[in-house]
Amino acid sequence: MAAQIVEQATRLFAARGFVGASLQDIAKAVGIRKPSLLYHFPSKDDLRRSVLEQMLEHWNEVVPKILRAATSGHEQFDAIGEETIKFFSEDPDRARVLLRELLDRPDEMGPLVRKHVQPWTEVVASYIRKGQAQGRVHPDVDPEAYVSAVINLILSTIAVHAVVGPVLGGESSSSEAIQPRLLDEVLRVARSALFLPEPATPAALPRSS
Amino acid sequence: MAAQIVEQATRLFAARGFVGASLQDIAKAVGIRKPSLLYHFPSKDDLRRSVLEQMLEHWNEVVPKILRAATSGHEQFDAIGEETIKFFSEDPDRARVLLRELLDRPDEMGPLVRKHVQPWTEVVASYIRKGQAQGRVHPDVDPEAYVSAVINLILSTIAVHAVVGPVLGGESSSSEAIQPRLLDEVLRVARSALFLPEPATPAALPRSS
DNA sequence: CCTACCGATCGGTAGG
DNA sequence: CCTACCGATCGGTAGG
Numbered sequence: 001m002a003a004q005i006v007e008q009a010t011r012l013f014a015a016r017g018f019v020g021a022s023l024q025d026i027a028k029a030v031g032i033r034k035p036s037l038l039y040h041f042p043s044k045d046d047l048r049r050s051v052l053e054q055m056l057e058h059w060n061e062v063v064p065k066i067l068r069a070a071t072s073g074h075e076q077f078d079a080i081g082e083e084t085i086k087f088f089s090e091d092p093d094r095a096r097v098l099l100r101e102l103l104d105r106p107d108e109m110g111p112l113v114r115k116h117v118q119p120w121t122e123v124v125a126s127y128i129r130k131g132q133a134q135g136r137v138h139p140d141v142d143p144e145a146y147v148s149a150v151i152n153l154i155l156s157t158i159a160v161h162a163v164v165g166p167v168l169g170g171e172s173s174s175s176e177a178i179q180p181r182l183l184d185e186v187l188r189v190a191r192s193a194l195f196l197p198e199p200a201t202p203a204a205l206p207r208s209s
Numbered sequence: 210m211a212a213q214i215v216e217q218a219t220r221l222f223a224a225r226g227f228v229g230a231s232l233q234d235i236a237k238a239v240g241i242r243k244p245s246l247l248y249h250f251p252s253k254d255d256l257r258r259s260v261l262e263q264m265l266e267h268w269n270e271v272v273p274k275i276l277r278a279a280t281s282g283h284e285q286f287d288a289i290g291e292e293t294i295k296f297f298s299e300d301p302d303r304a305r306v307l308l309r310e311l312l313d314r315p316d317e318m319g320p321l322v323r324k325h326v327q328p329w330t331e332v333v334a335s336y337i338r339k340g341q342a343q344g345r346v347h348p349d350v351d352p353e354a355y356v357s358a359v360i361n362l363i364l365s366t367i368a369v370h371a372v373v374g375p376v377l378g379g380e381s382s383s384s385e386a387i388q389p390r391l392l393d394e395v396l397r398v399a400r401s402a403l404f405l406p407e408p409a410t411p412a413a414l415p416r417s418s
Numbered sequence: 419c420c421t422a423c424c425g426a427t428c429g430g431t432a433g434g
Numbered sequence: 435c436c437t438a439c440c441g442a443t444c445g446g447t448a449g450g
Contacts, residue, residue, distance in 0.1 A: 016228075016313070017229070017309075017312070017313065018229075019225075019226065020228045020229075022443080022444065023444085024443080024444080024445095032420090033420060034445085034446085035420070035421085035422095038446065038447085039419070044445060044446090096312055100312060102372050102373075103309060104225070106372040109372050110372050110376070113372060113373070114376055117376070118376055140397065141394075141397075142390055142393070142394045144377045145390045145391050145393070148366075149391070149398055152365040152366050152369070156308070156362070157357075157358060160311040160315070160361065163315040163318050163319050164311075164322070164357050164361065167323055167327055167330075168353045181354045182354050182357060185354035185357075185358050188349060188350075188351075189359075189399075189402040190398075190402075192401065193398035193401045228428095231428065232429065232430085233427080233428080233429095241436090242435075242436060243429085244431080244432095244435080245435050245436070247429085248435070251430095252430075253429060253430090
């Protein structure tokens with residue numbers, strides 16, 4: 001039961017925001033009365049925290065899988081981007097709730113981001129630095145800033161795809177499915193802003209032209 | 210007076226969202242009573258539309274200046290990015306209000322984006338296509354998707370900088386000013402995802418190596 | 419898990 | 435531009 005409440009709360013918080021989605025609305029979506037909902041979650045704020053907690057829990061399950069696949073090289077960095085995109089696009093409400101919370105409660109989200117996002121950000125950043133030392137990655141990439149930018153890009157692209165997507169394809173393109181064009185371009189942008197174009201054997205084969 | 214109301218409404222809508230900011234709050238910030246506010250704006254929704262309108266008005270003043278400077282070439286594309294960043298970072302509340310509206314009212318924002326953003330998106334896209342024909346721009350750039358991605362990137366980076374910025378610099382870095390590191394990297398990502406690395410004289414000087 | 423109910427606050431109006 | 439007031443809805447509680 002608690003799981004269904006969290007599920008519907010996520011849906012409605014994502015669509016209408018925390019203050020915009022009433023306990024009444026959420027209870028009705030679950031099929032119970034408001035006081036029954038307040039038996040499972042003592043307050044609306046407790047429910048909000050549970051929604052975030054469940055999301056970060058799922059995220060923490062997925063992170064090791066992402067990082068394991070990513071030792072180095074082009075394909076592995078693609079894997080990081082693809083898995084991150086998969087996490088958010090298999091339920092865009094995750095991106096919307098997260099973005100809303102970042103806007104609504106920056107002071108509260110700071111520590112949460114520091115706890116759940118910064119660690120793997122630093123792992124990815126260290127891979128980037130290693131890539132720079134090996135001459136595979138652009139030397140002027142700011143590793144931490146790059147990772148932040150790509151996360152922001154993925155998050156916002158998926159969160160607002162319903163309005164930005166249809167603007168691209170003048171066609172019907174129902175407002176439900178995410179346009180692959182957008183996500184493909186996001187990945188391409190992230191990739192080509194990172195890697196040097198040529199294998200570039202910097203010192204190994206000093207064959208001067 | 211109406212201008213002060215719109216100004217404070219923008220501030221509070223940006224910080225707390227449309228439903229989270231009450232007419233009471235806004236009136237108090239202006240220094241008048243709620244019914245006086247409702248004399249200038251017949252309803253809260255009218256005030257919301259005025260906030261959006263004023264923002265898009267300012268945006269429309271800035272767009273021609275941006276496009277005029279951008280005929281072609283590297284520096285001109287940088288100018289587009291820099292001016293767009295300037296527009297939002299000189300008042301980050303613009304980015305926040307816009308992002309909130311995209312999340313809150315996708316169906317209403319669709320037409321607005323189509324009207325105010327799509328036209329210049331297509332101008333920029335056509336520059337990109339010209340650059341591709343001349344071999345200056347990566348051939349696998351999807352012009353419209355690229356522009357959408359960069360707008361999303363700028364918008365979200367500025368909107369949530371207060372929480373993402375401090376995560377980067379472990380130092381004090383007060384939560385007010387936007388970290389130049391972030392914006393510099395955003396510009397670098399946008400630039401290096403667009404242009405081919407070399408001048409690459411494709412057919413003009415067929416000096417085979 | 420429910421019915422019944424609470425004070426507080428919401429957007430908005432009447433009337434001056 | 436104000437005071438006074440409206441019905442509706444909010445999150446939450448009592449009590450079973």
